[in-house]
Amino acid sequence: MKILAFAGSNSASSINKKLVKHAASFFEKHSVEILDLNHYEMPIFSIDKAATSGIPQLALDFAQKIDQSSLLLISLSENNGSYSAAFKNIYDWISVIPYRKAFGNKLVFILSASTGSKGGITVLELAKNTMPHSGAIVIDTFSLPNFHENFNDQYGIVNKNFIVAFESKIKTIKTDFLK
Numbered sequence: 001m002k003i004l005a006f007a008g009s010n011s012a013s014s015i016n017k018k019l020v021k022h023a024a025s026f027f028e029k030h031s032v033e034i035l036d037l038n039h040y041e042m043p044i045f046s047i048d049k050a051a052t053s054g055i056p057q058l059a060l061d062f063a064q065k066i067d068q069s070s071l072l073l074i075s076l077s078e079n080n081g082s083y084s085a086a087f088k089n090i091y092d093w094i095s096v097i098p099y100r101k102a103f104g105n106k107l108v109f110i111l112s113a114s115t116g117s118k119g120g121i122t123v124l125e126l127a128k129n130t131m132p133h134s135g136a137i138v139i140d141t142f143s144l145p146n147f148h149e150n151f152n153d154q155y156g157i158v159n160k161n162f163i164v165a166f167e168s169k170i171k172t173i174k175t176d177f178l179k
Helices: 015-024 047-053 057-067 085-094 121-134 160-177
Strands: 002-008 031-035 071-076 106-113 136-144
Touching (some): 002 015, 015 031, 015 071, 057 085, 106 160, 136 160
Parallel strands (some): 002 071
């Protein structure tokens, strides 16, 4: 099974990149590809640009990566209660590609991490409630608050309560959805 993983951030030091890489490491028996949104920088989406210039090749390439996968692991950063501009721009471009839904009717495990006590829960709820309209089959979510206290670059999640919750979700995904 092919798994596509990416953080909804273009920050070089993104904590969501760290979290999604950690999540991807649990799927060692599967083919996992981790994308960096920095490799998909495109003009800011507008209907006018789409009409005059067409859909950028990078958007088509990103959509093809989704289409070739069975499971998406997406860790979203929260910017002012919503998606980062980098992720939202890609989302907007792939949503106007004809004859497909943005997330390709794929299984999606949505994660979020933040340095604060809410763990990006606002963007997580936004994604959980809206992404299904764009072809995401959201199978679960996970939020990691206070990232620097609960995550270590060497070990991953270090808080026992979050380890148990996270690993339980991973186990369920492997058991129920990856056959």
